[in-house]
Amino acid sequence: MEKKKIQIDISDYPSQLHTYFYNADIYDSSCGENSQVLYSSAGYYIKIAPKETLAREAAVIDYFYDNGIGAELVKYISADKDYMVTRPAPGQDATHYLDNPHKLCETLAAAMKYLHSLPMDNITLSPSMEYYRSDNVLDCDTYIHGDFCLPNIMLEDYSFKAFIDVGLAGAGDRHIDIFWCIWSLWFNLKTDKFTDYFLDLYGRENIDMSKLKYIATKEEKL
Numbered sequence: 001m002e003k004k005k006i007q008i009d010i011s012d013y014p015s016q017l018h019t020y021f022y023n024a025d026i027y028d029s030s031c032g033e034n035s036q037v038l039y040s041s042a043g044y045y046i047k048i049a050p051k052e053t054l055a056r057e058a059a060v061i062d063y064f065y066d067n068g069i070g071a072e073l074v075k076y077i078s079a080d081k082d083y084m085v086t087r088p089a090p091g092q093d094a095t096h097y098l099d100n101p102h103k104l105c106e107t108l109a110a111a112m113k114y115l116h117s118l119p120m121d122n123i124t125l126s127p128s129m130e131y132y133r134s135d136n137v138l139d140c141d142t143y144i145h146g147d148f149c150l151p152n153i154m155l156e157d158y159s160f161k162a163f164i165d166v167g168l169a170g171a172g173d174r175h176i177d178i179f180w181c182i183w184s185l186w187f188n189l190k191t192d193k194f195t196d197y198f199l200d201l202y203g204r205e206n207i208d209m210s211k212l213k214y215i216a217t218k219e220e221k222l
């Protein structure tokens with residue numbers, strides 16, 4: 001995630017956030033159109049978005065952290081806007097681990113299988129399902145990340161550490177995660193030669209290729 005050093009006026013922010021800005025360098029690391037993400041050198045990310053748009057994501061971050069697979073939520077405030085403070089997740093994102101594609105695939109497959117094994121009790125629908133279920137092709141029986149791409153998976157020496165950017169997580173179809181993972185492997189490795197290896201690791205018995213093709217058609221990718 002790129003960071004650009006910026007200057008801010010802390011009086012522009014709710015007083016509850018000032019402690020995260022004092023005596024710290026502030027960087028803009030935004031990558032979305034509808035929100036801003038600031039990084040404080042004191043060791044915090046502050047996400048800012050329109051009012052009442054981050055409550056669900058804050059709850060999801062708590063769920064991931066409680067299961068030992070996500071960053072810690074420090075504070076959520078809904079004022080003039082929504083503000084969410086988190087600590088950085090450990091490790092580096094998976095785009096830093098391209099030297100050993102086989103080991104990378106093994107780590108990603110294991111992390112995905114663990115995520116997909118989490119209980120579904122009282123889990124809200126993944127926002128991505130509203131888009132993908134337009135033709136009722138997909139199921140809603142698995143806890144998914146919703147954007148399972150390499151930049152959202154944190155590793156340390158090829159060991160899985162955490163998921164980040166979990167705003168699309170929730171109840172959905174496992175093939176959404178599978179599709180985005182193999183697409184991201186292709187995009188970052190510049191080859192599709194590891195697609196079959198990843199699918200084998202995840203378990204072919206749990207994969208419906210027609211669903212992957214359906215998602216690819218919706219995305220006009222692969």
